[in-house]
Amino acid sequence: MLIGKAAGDLALSQQIKAEMVTVLPRLRRFAYGLTGSSHDGDDLAQAACEKALRSLDQLAPGSRLDSWMFRIAQNLWVDRWRSQQTRREQSFEPADMEHLATTDGAAAMHRRLDFADVRRQVSALPEDQRAVLLLVSVDGATYKEAAEILGVPIGTVMSRLARARLALGKALMQETKELPETARTKP
């Protein structure tokens, strides 16, 4: 009986591991976004997977494996990684804003905004806003899923997401020196 159960557990854990492999690309992308670098992201993703594999017995039956893995990564990031990154995060913003303020308008208009610009601006967002943004606007989670992963109410997801998207949009528009369409609309 016990042996049978152990064998069953082994088969189950192999099945879960196979499923985890299919989540890895998205987990790496999420961790990349949280940390701001693909290398640090992979370290975080690996730490999250190690923790998940150690605690497979805590995976509630019927719960979503991807949400569970994302939650572990997010918690690890908040607990362990954030303090290590704080200094680097803070060094981004002021210098860049100063640079932008002196950029020639016409040249900036034609400057190609690339993903590195976007990632830099995302890195400048507050931690809690960035996590929501990555879950919803990069990974495509519903607000409900994001709320479950982060352990916050949906209303909090909405307000953090709105702040993140507005801040990001404004920062990127400042980089392109373009005005929003409606700003030219006559009242």
Next chain:
Amino acid sequence: MMTQQPRAWAESLLVAYVDGQLDAAQAEAVEQALREDPEARAIVGVLRSSAAAVKHAYDDVLDQPLPPGLRDLFSDVRPDGRAQATSKVVTFQPRRTFVRNLLPLAASVVALMIGFAAGYAVFAQSGKFMLAGDDPRGEFYLAALQQALENGNSGASQGYADTAAKVSGTVTIVGTVATTHLGTCREFRHDATTNAGTETSFGIACRSADGTWQVEVDGASGG
């Protein structure tokens, strides 16, 4: 018309509207606010634009091989859990489709040319993507699409005949648009002929960093 009244909306409601997370009644209320309030419209534009800008900003890791540490963790898992893609075309399968919000394609291409601030309304609506293995439209169509996208010239067309599925068709490139965030995108037209007649639809595919084409919009009806 200047309005001094308190706003009938909140940013969080607008973001939920843009992301298609509101029920019909709530969405209707937001649309009413959008008709009346230019500030609300401006904010919706920003919320759309930022969603489109960030959506693919981290995608380069998706295709990168696993680093050794992660690979070792799963070394006992057989690699056949992952479906082999038969085509280089990677299709998007939106988890949630919002046909209601889909702009006419011609308008969306114009929006792409206008650039960032005008917003990629169409693209912001896409959900997660999956590999082409799940695509119900068949490898012949995808192969023709791939061929036409690679060729790239406006008017270039590529035919296919899928005898098993009893469908034949032509993929024609309508035009190419250089975008800031999505790279080179091509609008294509698909004429598919079955026993029931010929059906025309339109789509947009954008070339990703690794050179594959990602279909952002497909199957939008013409006109």
